[in-house]
């Protein structure tokens with residue numbers, strides 16, 4: 001290898017690393033609950049449902065509840081806890097320090113409320129519907145018949161493919177540059 005080839009390889013390696021990092025970081029979205037209003041007693045009871053319906057929540061995304069410690073808290077609850085504003089329906093320890101970042105680690109409905117007396121019934125509660133990956137609209141044929149040992153589908157492949165394509169592209173580019181330098 002000539003010195004210039006070494007430099008080119010180093011630059012490409014850095015570019016590949018940056019693009020991979022960008023891909024990984026880009027895969028998770030942080031949703032700031034209530035936007036600039038944050039996590040507080042809302043102006044009306046449709047405020048948090050309206051906010052939630054403006055978002056797409058994917059597994060691995062993060063809910064960020066912005067509030068002042070001591071003024072509010074975040075309690076993950078069951079649906080019945082959410083419906084009744086009953087924090088006895090809690091399914092995890094209340095998070096009392098703000099701001100709080102709570103990962104959405106599974107698909108399905110997730111429910112949260114503020115456990116401070118009177119806040120939930122004034123509308124400070126949140127229901128989010130989390131989906132497992134970017135919508136593939138569910139019309140792909142399911143390979144679930146038989147076996148039972150097939151690997152989990154979808155998100156893993158979606159995450160792996162683009163960096164592989166980047167690597168292949170960079171390899172081809174490197175070969176071309178090598179040829180040009182000879």
Ligand SMILES: *[C@@H]1O[C@H](CO)[C@@H](O)[C@H](O)[C@H]1NC(C)=O
Nearest residue numbers: 037042043044045046047050
């Ligand atoms: C609830 O409050 C938000 C924010 O002030 C407002 O945009 C929305 O129109 C209100 N909804 C109703 C039904 O009043």
